Amino acid sequence: MTGSLVLLSGGIDSATALFMEARSSDRVVTLSVNYHKRNKREAEAARRIARAAGVVEHLEVDLQFIREAMDLDEGIKREVTELGVPLTFIPFRNLVFYSVGLYYAYVLRLERAVVGHVFEDASLFPDVGERNIAALNGIVERMVPWRRLRVVAPLLGMKKEEVVRTAIELGVPLELTWSCWLEGERQCGTCPGCRKRRETFARVGYQDPTEYDCPNP
Ligand SMILES: [Zn+2]
Known part of the structure; x- marks a missing residue:
């Protein structure tokens, strides 16, 4: 038995990661994080996509204290803009989201916490990338050595077009994505x-x- 916890936003990338995972895992649970001003239509999309994929359970976690840079103070907005990072940046978003995913993966006895980052995310956001995920998995292994548990980003090597092609091949219900x-x-x-x-x-x-x-x- 293999099991995966997929972090699902409601967009095309994480929906594609979900359908890839649904093919290879025996048990799949999805999780959406509702942060400050999370797009409601996107959250609805995630619920519909999870249903279409036939997941065991779709979880929603409220983390309203988390805000995008555009909803933080002027100094932070300036800092992020000067770095050339989009204002949708959230400080430590991925570390928080991965941790929430790992927590649920642990308690639900799943082996993988799956995220839908794609190639372009790694060039736009400093907190996304293979090296970050490899380093994090090293920490996870040290913290929970008695379990085989890790974060996986299956689309990191793919550009957006390749993701859409993969989504079409896998039969992802693209009309449900937001x-x-x-x-x-x-x-x-x-x-x-x-x-x-x-x-x-x-x-x-x-x-x-x-x-x-x-x-x-
Ligand atoms: Zn629009």
Whole structure:
């Protein structure tokens, strides 16, 4: 028996990681972290995707004290901007999220805490990357030597287009995924999240099944 805890945001990347994991693991649990101003539509998307993947359980953890840099003070915003890091940066987000994932993986007797980082995340955010994950797994092994437990990022070597191609191959319900920064009935089609999504699908040459408020920006 193998088991995985997948950190699921509701976007394409973690949904793809989930469907990959569902193929290779006997038991999969998903977990979403609700931080400050977490997009409600994205949280709903995560619930629907988890259901579609047939997970054993979908957990939601409230960590409202966690804020993105854009919701923190001016000094932090300036610091992050000067570093060239997006304002969606959260200090130690990944360490907190990995730890929450590891906690639940431990208590639910699962071996892997799976995250959906992709290649571009590692170039944009200083806290994402293979070396960070390898170092963290070294610490996990020292802290819990009696268990085989680790953090895994199966998409880290893949660029967005490759992730979308993989998602199509795996039958990920892309129409359920949410990329929009707003919380409308449909994805807006023009915000940075929607723009990136549209560009990626255009490059892959695949018709995105989602409906946008603004179909032709
Ligand atoms: Zn949008």
